[in-house]
Amino acid sequence: MPQNPDAMTNVEIAEVFERIANLMEIKGELVFKVRAYQRAAESLRDLPEEAAALDARGELPNVPGIGKAITEKIQELLSTGKLEFLNRLEEEVPPSLLDLLRVSGVGPKKVALFWKELGLLTLADLETAAKAGKIATLPGMGAKTETNILAGIAGLAARGSRMSLGKAFTAGQRWLTWLREFPGVQRAEAAGSLRRFKETVGDLDLVVACADSPALMAAFTSHPGVVRVLGQGENKSSIELHDGLRIQLWSQPPESFGALWMYATGSKDHNVRLRELAQRRKLSLSERGLTDETGNLLRYPSEEEVYAALGLDWVPPELREDRGEVDAALNHRLPRLIETNDLRAELHSHSTWSDGLLSIEDMALAAFQRGHKVLAVTDHSSYLGITRGMKPEDLPRQRAEIEEVRKRLGDRILILHGAEVDIRADGVLDYPDEALAQLDIVIASLHASLRQPREQITARLLNAIRNPHVDIIAHPTGRLLLDRAGADLDWQAVFQAVQENGTALEINAAPQRLDTDDIHARHAVSLGIPITINTDAHSAADLDQAFYGVSVARRAGLEKDAVINTWEPERITAWLKSR
DNA sequence: GCCGTTTTCGGCCCGACTGTTTTCAGTCG
Secondary structure (H helix, E strand, O other), X not given: OOOOOOOOOHHHHHHHHHHHHHHHHHHOOOHHHHHHHHHHHHHHHHOOOOHHHHHHOOOHHHOOOOOHHHHHHHHHHHHHOOOHHHHHHHHHOOHHHHHHHHOOOOOHHHHHHHHHHHOOOOHHHHHHHHHOOOHHHOOOOOHHHHHHHHHHHHHHHHOOOOEEHHHHHHHHHHHHHHHHOOOOEXXXXXXXXXXXXXXXXXXXXXXXXXXXXXXXXXXXXXOOOEEEEEEEOOOEEEEEEOOOOEEEEEEEXXXXXXXXXXHHHOOHHHHHHHHHHHHHOOOEEEOOEEEOOOOOEEOOOOHHHHHHHOOOOOXXXXXXXXXXXHHHHHOOOOOOEOOHHHOOEEEEEOOOOOOOOOOHHHHHHHHHHOOOXXXXXXXXXXXXXXXXXXXXXXXXXXXXXXXXXXXXXXXXXXXXXXXXXXXXXXXXXXXXXXXXXXXXXEEEEOOOOOOOOHHHHHHHXXXXXXXXXXXXXXOOOOOEOOOEOOOOOOHHHHHHXXXXXXXXXXEEOOOOOOEOOHHHHHHHHHOOOOEEEEOOEOOOHHHHHHHHHHHHHXXXXXXXXXXXXXXOHHHHHHHHHOO
16 A cells, blocks of 8 residues: 555654643543543554554554544644644644643643633743742732742743663763762662663653752752752752752661662653552552552562562563563563663774774674673764775775784674765665675665655665665664664664565664664664664773663663574674674 | 453552642642
8 A cells, every 4th residue: 555655654643642742631631531542642652653554554543542533633633744633722722822831830720710810821921920929819829829820831841851771871870879878778779760761851850869858958959059959858859950950869767778779760651550459459559559458568678578468560761661561570571671781792983094083903892891702893984074984995995904903802892894875865885895805794785865854764774774784773863862863764664675685773872862762773674674783882981881882772671582692602793694 | 441360340559748728639750
């Protein structure tokens, strides 16, 4: 069945449903209806295939959270790009009100009140009304509400939306060190999306087991870096720092730490699933523990004990996204996820031959020191001037140097001579086949002209995949998180081509890339496509970022054997030769 | 609006904190 190449993507459709949910909430619709649209949006974001493809096979209603009504709305969006239901909703509820929801402390109920009682429509209206003291005249509101709203509006601009996983990780480590040194803190850990290794992180969520919680919370909220205290209680406090970073800190006594850590780790949807499961067992799950029918609170120091009390295996945080992991834990069918120390090879690295910082020998030693048995040196081709890439005629001299280093390092590490070859804007590879044939391993990647239309840029990638010398497609979309959107690929076509050609897809571990993402990596492995996790190292320190890539693989549910980098050197070379 | 080892109708997670209230609604995660 022919598909409309301009059809809306899953992400775009999800955004429509999120808009509907917010508008309906302001309108005062039943919260469960609102929740249904939110769930549908989340489901769409998790889909490895475009909704258009699923719809062509009549499979949309099989997607969790998508029923008859929402299927029809998706079909209307796919065929017309518009939705009559949304148009009518926007006539009832002015869409400019959605901006007001972004102010912290302001939710749908307050927005509805501002709109209906004071006729406010925009953020500017709200600011003017707050300054004029009109907000305090509304029922249930006072002077404090007004100052909070003004502070919230002021904070909107300063407040960065989300941060990269790398920034979150570094900040998290710093705060955990501070917490662990605080008297009475027995344990301090990261939770939230940082612990689940989501590709971007909103707020930092941290948890502690602490004997003297009030003292800790007081110290936390009066830390010198704090510009605003968003909340302070005995068990929970929230602060905003000068750079816009928000941190939430939860505390429970050590005997309840397991339930607290689970709760704060989320995801929200995973928690909801667990609470439903508890309910069916006549229990109630909260961050304090399980409460039985008689009101008796059962406390658990560790997460394992809470999961066990619900009849579940412990679920690795990276899987806690309500994508079927609860059922798997119930049936003892969770995957045995890959771990960072399973890695034996780095197959994408740069040296001073292009834009790397170290010589081939120093890179090889750095990789060896990190437990690797294989290092592929894959310097850039010359298409991108900025990388000081290599001409094909440079390759024999580089090969000679690699031979020298091999002699010096002996059997400590296997060095492969490779290249990261650019796929030019016209789809032609930067090196001729004769040059590629001389290399041990060839990576092809897109770096420029990423905004080409879907058909064009997909054709470009397919051309590289079909070249028999190309072993790996690196960071397929070329995205830079929070900075640059990736190529708008036709993933179905990409999957089919790599499947036919036995090409591997890379999960690029650089925290600003994390490309291939978890959703597509999961689907690729289900199709039998080999995955490789690489740091794209330009320095020794870059090699230490492999765990970010592993976290993507773990979120994708990957086991060790699905990832080439865990294989022994003989198996890797055999795989390369077989191609 | 979705969904079914209690249900095709009647449910749909739980608690902390805040600001306004004298008992609670709204927001948040």
